[in-house]
Amino acid sequence: MATHPEAAALLARSHRLGSDPRNTNYAGGNASAKGVDHDPVTGGDVELMWVKGSGGDLGTLTGAGLAVLRLDRLRALVDVYPGVEREDEMVAAFDYCLHGKGGAAPSIDTAMHGLVDAPHVDHLHPDSGIALACAADGQELTAECFGDTVAWVPWRRPGFQLGLDIAAVKEANPRAIGVVLGGHGITAWGGTAEECERNSLHIIRTAEAFLAERGRPEPFGPVLDGYGALPEAERRERAAALAPYVRALASQDAPQVGHFTDTEVVLDFLARAEHPRLAALGTSCPDHFLRTKVRPLVLDLPPAAPLEQAVERLRELHAAYREEYAVYYARHAAPDSPAMRGADPAIVLVPGVGMFSFGRDKQTARVAGEFYVNAVNVMRGAEAVSRYAPIEEAEKFRIEYWALEEAKLQRMPQPRPLATRVALVTGAGSGIGRAVAHRLAAEGACVVVADLNGENAGKVAEELGGADRAVAVTVDVTDEEQIAAAFRAALLAFGGVDLVVNNAGISISKPLLETTARDWDLQHDIMARGSFLVSREAARVMIAQRLGGDIVYIASKNAVFAGPNNIAYSATKADQAHQVRLLAAELGEHGIRVNGVNPDGVVRGSGIFAGGWGAQRAAVYGVEEEKLGEFYARRTLLKREVLPEHVANAVFALTGGDLTHTTGLHVPVDAGVAAAFLR
Known part of the structure; x- marks a missing residue:
């Protein structure tokens, strides 16, 4: 199915957009294309939509990663939609819209693509777009930045209703090429794959230029005395000294693999006066905090503090973090909420040194760190032109402990025996x-x-x-x-x-x-x-x-x-x-x-035997070197x-x-x- 011209154009566009981290984060966002294909059952034409499936990544998307759905059936779901309180049920309904074998499992964003009246749709998570989406006056800033060519959609959890919202906004704004989704990201559309990609990039680059030109120069405040980055060699030695202690804290509930990042983005953020306030507000984009947890653990000591003091303070902060996370869970959990998955941090920030991120494997840990870098960029953009105002904590909890997210976790294969080691x-x-x-x-x-x-x-x-x-x-x-x-x-x-x-x-x-x-x-x-x-x-x-x-x-x-x-x-x-x-x-x-x-x-495959030991032992036993393995085997009980x-x-x-x-x-x-x- 991926050989259809529209599907091929979709894959090429996805690869271009997904290869640039300014456009979207790893495995974040999705793209779609609509077109007509042959229906082998009726012999006639059928309108189809190809869309990135659940769990895929735009930059590496293949045909097997596309979900393929019939548009007539997908659009007919509007008539049976039971309302926002039961919209999670619509994900299962997508399976009844699949064409043929259907390809990959449809994602929660499928409705957004199917209900928006445009042949091609992109939904992305660019730092610049999320900065506007998470600014306290994001709606006004969006209008100032784009005029009537990009509309505003207030925060709503991803799902069927959000697709209806975007479709309605597009219909009411005929000049619009896309929308900024409050607290979330952007969506753009076009009549062709090229036009859709062009519109997506226009929104992203225009937002970048707006933030750069209109923003104040030091949105994170002045550098705190003593909180500047250590020299590289000293910084990395300190990070290595802290790493086992930090990993112990992040692995209290379950063993984790770690990743260390000391990029300029992270070090500058941690050196600035506003980093404690902003870190406490947490991340906003759903893709971000699903990987990074609601907020990081931040060491509140300068890098010159003795190692023993830093370790002890991290342990104190970790105990407080776990207690606060348990309170957060209890504050928002409903009787049918999934059980608390663990109270350890996924991100640990150490001023002057860098960031430790954790996950069930190295890739997950690395991506969590990349997502927090995205979050820092979002905070910088929002603070440059306004005030960073992420979605409310209750909404974050609804995403983090979403039944659909829990189901996705339960579908994951069992870890291999040495996973996390x-x-x-x-x-x-x-x-x-x-x-x-x-x-x-x-x-x-x-x-x-x-x-x-x-x-x-x-x-x-x-x-x-x-x-x-x-x-x-x-x-x-x-x-x-x-x-x-x-x-x-x-x-x-x-x-x-x-x-x-x-x-x-x-x-x-x-x-x-x-x-x-x-x-x-x-x-x-x-x-x-x-x-x-x-x-x-x-x-x-x-x-x-x-x-x-x-x-x-x-x-x-x-x-x-x-x-x-x-x-x-x-x-x-x-x-x-x-x-x-x-x-x-x-x-x-x-x-x-x-x-x-x-x-x-x-003998076979052995570096030691190939390096001269084989010839020496063969001489001792009076056999040819190439037959030494056979000689050893003959003298064993198993003859192997x-x-x-x-x-x-x-x-x-x-x-x-x-x-x-x-x-x-x-x-x-x-x-x-x-x-x-x-x-």
């Missing part, structure tokens, strides 16, 4: 580490791919899906500062760390008399010392987060039963194995579980070769949620080496 895997650029990173990401985790080879780490991070799923860090695990920097990168990217896999290593295969002190030191520096340093940094973060955690050591069968000519390697693996026992005992009181995996004979993916499976088994009461365990992944059975 952040994993850091060392030596993840190849072999076992790469396989572990892939498995953890496939199970829902955000992954920090750490490797000495930054190019390899970057490739793996791209394989995992890019910045919303994984980030790469270059780290030498023998270097304390590089390890600290890797964890800072994880904290800034995802808000914290919950799962660490100590996998980085090398292998030196030599008889005792040929093993040098340098061989011994290098082997122990990378694996024994490196694992210790990584685990120590992980424990610091996990203890601050108060969310528990997992540390997994990729040890070896050689920690229990060593082969010949590898004293340095086997000794350091035994060191790692004992670190598992020691740390399991020490960190258990913090809910941190420490376990190990003991692989053996992982061990691959990196098998080790990754064991890591997931230990961390995926079923072994919640297991710590201090070593899991053999060796296809059965009887001499290495744990006793």
Whole structure:
């Protein structure tokens, strides 16, 4: 159906509009086109409407994301509309208007597009338009800005009645090319896709110019003494230090993934005198506060305050925020309202440092932060020409706890086992580490791919899906500062760390008399010392987060039963194995579980074996290097070769949620080496 010329024009227009954040926010707004197509049942023509479906994004919209409806049936709903008190029932009625299989599920805004008498309609959430929509005298400002070419529609919750309102305003204002929707956004229309897009952009750009030319220069007031932004390096170090504590607060009701933003827009807002008042008013556009909650939590200390003081104050403010949110819910909840979903903030603002945003995954957390930036821009525009006056709190509650919104949440798929968890895997650029990173990401985790080879780490991070799923860090695990920097990168990217896999290593295969002190030191520096340093940094973060955690050591069968000519390697693996026992005992009181995996004979796909260890071990056993995997398999009870993916499976088994009461365990992944059975 998306191949119809009108649908194709709609998709092209949507992509152009949605690719520019000045026009609308991610997944915000919708666009439609009407046209005539062939009806395979009657053989005649049928009037159809193609419109962005529920949950889609204009910038990335595809044909599958369009809902396709018959216009005659959609317009006939006017005759059975039961009134505003029961308008939610009309969403289910849209299903009876679908043409053929109907495409995507129709959104709440479908009526707006179908009832407005125009071939093409855009509904968008531009910052400039919402600034007028949320100004105290928005109606007068709209008239001043546009004359009679853009009309005003007072606030009404999205739905069938809003569609009727806009249709009536269009009919009463024949010169109008669109409307500003109070507290919400804009809607524009046109006779062709090109005219509709042109009208949308005219409204947006004209509003931008009006705000810039008519607005006062410092709408947020003067800079508060001591509240200016810290220098970038200091700012980001402070953000990383605060991140685990902030994530702990945002995750009290349910674990969350974090995102950090320190753009000039955010820093300037937090430096200004009016930011406490404006932040307390909350956001307005429904798309905004559904992602950001009604209002953010704002730290009321300057950035020079000691870290301990800032953490303690954040905890005090968080307790007050939760109490106030519970009161807000009780004040507005009806007997049939959905249960309170949680009282933790989605946005935490720290003057001089930046903004932390949270969600069920990285994308949701990032988008929440983007939406709050939109809200800051809206506040700036409204305050520049008037006074920021968002919709009333009761209306915000009606949106936040809307039965239709609750139904949408209930339709979401169940989260994967490692959803909301952040994993850091060392030596993840190849072999076992790469396989572990892939498995953890496939199970829902955000992954920090750490490797000495930054190019390899970057490739793996791209394989995992890019910045919303994984980030790469270059780290030498023998270097304390590089390890600290890797964890800072994880904290800034995802808000914290919950799962660490100590996998980085090398292998030196030599008889005792040929093993040098340098061989011994290098082997122990990378694996024994490196694992210790990584685990120590992980424990610091996990203890601050108060969310528990997992540390997994990729040890070896050689920690229990060593082969010949590898004293340095086997000794350091035994060191790692004992670190598992020691740390399991020490960190258990913090809910941190420490376990190990003991692989053996992982030849194929192994960076270590490809780097010379394979040739050395093949020489020791008197076999050809390319047959080393077969040799290892033949000596096992199962007669099976061990691959990196098998080790990754064991890591997931230990961390995926079923072994919640297991710590201090070593899991053999060796296809059965009887001499290495744990006793």
